Amino acid sequence: xxxxxxxxxxxxxxxxxxxxxxxxxxxxxxxxxxxxxxxxxxxxxxxxxxxxxxxxxxxxxxxxxxxxxxxxxxxxxxxxxxxxxxxx
Amino acid sequence: xxxxxxxxxxxxxxxxxxxxxxxxxxxxxxxxxxxxxxxxxxxxxxxxxxxxxxxxxxxxxxxxxxxxxxxxxxxxxxxxxxxxxxxxxxxxxxxxxxxxxxxxxxxxxxxxxxxxxxxxxxxxxxxxxxxxxxxxxxxxxxxxxxxxxxxxxxxxxxxxxxxxxxxxxxxxxxxxxxxxxxxxxxxxxxxxxxxxxxxxxxxxxxxxxxxxxxxxxxxxxxxxxxxxxxxxxxxxxxxxxxxxxxxxxxxxxxxxxxxxxxxxxxxxxxxxxxxxxxxxxxx
Numbered sequence: 001x002x003x004x005x006x007x008x009x010x011x012x013x014x015x016x017x018x019x020x021x022x023x024x025x026x027x028x029x030x031x032x033x034x035x036x037x038x039x040x041x042x043x044x045x046x047x048x049x050x051x052x053x054x055x056x057x058x059x060x061x062x063x064x065x066x067x068x069x070x071x072x073x074x075x076x077x078x079x080x081x082x083x084x085x086x087x088x
Numbered sequence: 089x090x091x092x093x094x095x096x097x098x099x100x101x102x103x104x105x106x107x108x109x110x111x112x113x114x115x116x117x118x119x120x121x122x123x124x125x126x127x128x129x130x131x132x133x134x135x136x137x138x139x140x141x142x143x144x145x146x147x148x149x150x151x152x153x154x155x156x157x158x159x160x161x162x163x164x165x166x167x168x169x170x171x172x173x174x175x176x177x178x179x180x181x182x183x184x185x186x187x188x189x190x191x192x193x194x195x196x197x198x199x200x201x202x203x204x205x206x207x208x209x210x211x212x213x214x215x216x217x218x219x220x221x222x223x224x225x226x227x228x229x230x231x232x233x234x235x236x237x238x239x240x241x242x243x244x245x246x247x248x249x250x251x252x253x254x255x256x257x258x259x260x261x262x263x264x265x266x267x268x269x270x271x272x273x274x275x276x277x278x279x280x281x282x283x284x285x286x287x288x289x290x291x292x293x294x295x296x297x298x299x300x301x302x303x304x305x306x307x308x309x310x311x312x313x314x315x316x317x318x319x320x321x322x323x324x325x326x327x328x329x330x331x332x333x334x335x336x337x338x339x340x341x342x343x344x345x346x347x348x349x350x351x352x353x354x355x356x357x358x359x360x361x362x363x364x365x366x367x368x369x370x371x
Contacts, residue, residue: 007260008232008259008260039232043232043239043242046243047321052239052242052243053243053246054242054243083242083245084242084245084246084250084253085241085253085257085259086244086300086302087199087202087203087241087258087300087301088199088229088300088302
């Protein structure tokens with residue numbers, strides 16, 4: 001599947017808008033992303049290894065409410081990230 | 089009718105004492121670095137926009153500068169006036185500075201520019217009130233790979249109402265640099281300063297981390313208990329064996345001299361940079 005990033009996440013993956021990942025679930029895909037881009041790990045995952053709630057994802061254009069690590073993904077899927085961050 | 093600036097002022101003033109005593113001092117290494125780099129200060133005029141409780145201006149005043157501060161929060165300005173009685177302080181909008189042209193030798197914005205409703209005119213205002221040949225200073229937090237605070241900022245962001253993001257991405261070093269270049273200035277390289285967030289215990293950490301405007305907004309939207317529990321979890325990886333907390337962060341500042349016109353780049357976008365600055369200075 002293709003992961004699409006903007007802003008902070010895009011900069012974290014070396015200014016790539018799209019990153020291809022092979023995985024069967026969202027959890028496996030996030031783990032693969034964290035492996036490819038170690039700085040992403042704490043940005044993507046909370047202390048329990050779940051996707052931080054700051055990230056909203058669209059799966060093939062559809063908003064996914066509270067996506068869990070077991071969310072199934074297939075090779076043709078497109079996952080877009082939108083991230084909320086507070087100023088400090 | 090309450091303006092956006094008044095709303096921001098109320099949010100930042102909700103826990104003004106905690107901001108003044110706990111959180112604003114975490115930026116002091118950057119304050120000292122700028123004071124060292126741009127001194128001597130005696131007899132010079134300094135404006136700090138988004139001055140909060142006046143921490144930086146107090147330090148500059150001790151070095152002999154004539155200081156002026158502006159912040160949206162009346163509560164923070166009250167503290168600044170008490171701490172720095174020789175200074176001049178105004179409650180107001182950094183996008184519409186109530187100050188005359190060319191009035192200051194140095195104008196600073198520490199981690200405040202990204203809170204402007206529209207940062208470009210705010211930069212224009214900073215330049216307007218700086219005398220020709222004076223210095224504009226912009227400081228911002230470093231990229232996520234260098235700031236443990238990123239986990240707190242992300243989790244806080246998830247608890248704020250939709251659409252409450254800052255106009256500038258606070259994690260993008262290129263954004264303020266581009267603004268200065270597009271305003272016709274020639275920004276310096278970024279200078280890195282290590283600004284750890286250190287708290288002796290959880291209560292103090294929460295006092296600091298819940299004292300910001302965004303935290304107050306999150307509490308209003310999601311409730312104090314959820315925000316406090318979430319922030320406690322955010323910073324748990326940075327808890328030390330003795331119960332204290334240490335979040336390692338970098339802050340970056342750049343300077344630009346007014347009157348040094350960047351005519352070649354004034355109308356052109358700045359080339360995209362990676363997260364890391366071109367040059368890093370470790371202090």
